[in-house]
Amino acid sequence: MLEDLDATLETLIQREFPADVPSSSTAVHISFETPFHGAISQKPALNFFLYDVQENLELRNVVGGWERQDNGRAVKQRPPARVDCSYLVTAWPQNDEDIQTEHQLLGELTRILLRFRRIPEVYWQDSLKDQPVQIRMVSLRPSNLNSFGEFWQAMGGRDGTRPKVVLHCTVTIAVDLELEASEAPLVGMVLGEKH
Template identity: 35%
Template structure:
């Protein structure tokens, strides 16, 4: 992921519309410590910090329409990748400072043109599969209280002009997903608290109605046939636990235990097999 981000930033800096000094400078992602000695004018992008962007965290599952129904997966994690950008010249004295300042200033101007990385510059896994969110860029913004001096001390080099670049990527650490079938119909069935009825439907495993079945309410010693939609009902039955037994021609009986109550009056029976 980070190597693809490096390549994407290099492609951005090598864009034909970029300023000539920026485009002609070499781009390095090496650690700019005291051993760093480029042989030509160079832009160094040092990736020094990677952390989750908690302000963009969203734990809401992502759902999208697919041919089989709806695909649900966990959302991507948004990650801030922060670079320290410095310019390096092989010249000496004032000419060195002038070239470094020119390259760094033009780089700042060029990168500020991109609130998000252009899709045409994205490389590798940032391009395919495509990022679920735009790859945003923040240039020359440092967090409050953050000191750049610690970098120069750690790198063992003299302080030099630098600017920060933060790119926000999305990474998908949870490849698992679930596909749910499309809802093709909705049926609302209820009951009255003051006039309760134990009711339901006899359905196949594909949720199709079984129009020829007999339903027995075992504990009450009652039996009834189903209608054309597989519906059945038992009136004047007190609330409680019951056993529903469904009989169909040529098939084994199917039994379901139900708790019949004022707020649980509808109980379907799904046949599990032939």
């Protein structure tokens, strides 16, 4: 499931990112590595580091719904859970000292992330193609990290990784819990009908 979300983001960015940035002869790679010095092998790159996965309690639906069957019974389907997947996004130019290209990459990515509040179905990959709800994307909001300084130090700041500009992106997907549906006879109270 999470690998399919990675593939969905990669497809979205590859198709939407301008072909002439940073130049028409240089392809921008998309990676999902832990962002420390030397981890990003193909550059220039945009790196999406998945650092947090949490259930979205605001979108939780505990009620579910009843579906009428042909056999005179109804089946209660439990709705999928909604899960927030949070990424820290960094840009990695070919030359680590090339701040201008790093900012150029981040600027173009910012336009894409702000353009899409929902990821269009055409970009959904593998298991995400069966999503019962839209895939929501919220970008450039505060992250769940307490300290970026501590984060970069944990990423090996003493070994050559300098702190980088970080974009924050949270994508909300539906997770099917694969629970058996409850079945009951059709009763007027259940379906809101009178006999």
